[in-house]
Amino acid sequence: MLDKFRAALVGVFYCLRTQVNMVIHLTAAAAVVAAGVYFHVRPWEWAVLTLTITMVIAAEAFNTALEVAVDLYTSKYHPLARIAKDVAAGAVLMTAIGAIIIACIIFGPRLGLY
Numbered sequence: 660m661l662d663k664f665r666a667a668l669v670g671v672f673y674c675l676r677t678q679v680n681m682v683i684h685l686t687a688a689a690a691v692v693a694a695g696v697y698f699h700v701r702p703w704e705w706a707v708l709t710l711t712i713t714m715v716i717a718a719e720a721f722n723t724a725l726e727v728a729v730d731l732y733t734s735k736y737h738p739l740a741r742i743a744k745d746v747a748a749g750a751v752l753m754t755a756i757g758a759i760i761i762a763c764i765i766f767g768p769r770l771g772l773y
């Protein structure tokens with residue numbers, strides 16, 4: 660059990676070491692948490708923000724896993740490898756767009772945006 664937990668942590672640190680995007684997502688998440696504290700967001704808003712942050716980070720981790728698996732399969736150009744990686748990257752993009760929309764909904768009025 661402890662071994663599985665350790666292996667999962669190794670995976671997390673692999674993402675942090677190798678993926679610039681993961682560092683960007685975590686920096687954005689830290690900024691959102693700081694804004695949440697500053698604006699005293701409500702408990703249900705914390706729940707939405709937590710889910711959103713987790714979703715983006717998990718999508719980036721799955722994207723990394725897929726990239727590694729594709730690279731294991733082939734280092735040569737292959738149209739299906741391109742599609743697999745592009746779709747995984749697209750999934751991260753969709754979660755990031757969703758996160759921006761949620762940030763606008765929660766922080767927009769507090770920033771006087773609408």
Ligand SMILES: Nc1ncnc2c1ncn2[C@@H]1O[C@H](COP(=O)(O)OP(=O)(O)OP(=O)(O)O)[C@@H](O)[C@H]1O
Pocket residue numbers: 678680722726733734735736737738740741742744745748
């Ligand atoms: N074996 C391959 N065959 C065809 N196209 C590929 C292959 N490997 C990568 N690509 C193309 O290059 C792009 C970048 O792939 P790469 O493995 O460098 O990911 P990355 O730049 O680390 O992506 P991310 O920023 O999402 O981590 C892919 O989205 C894909 O379009």
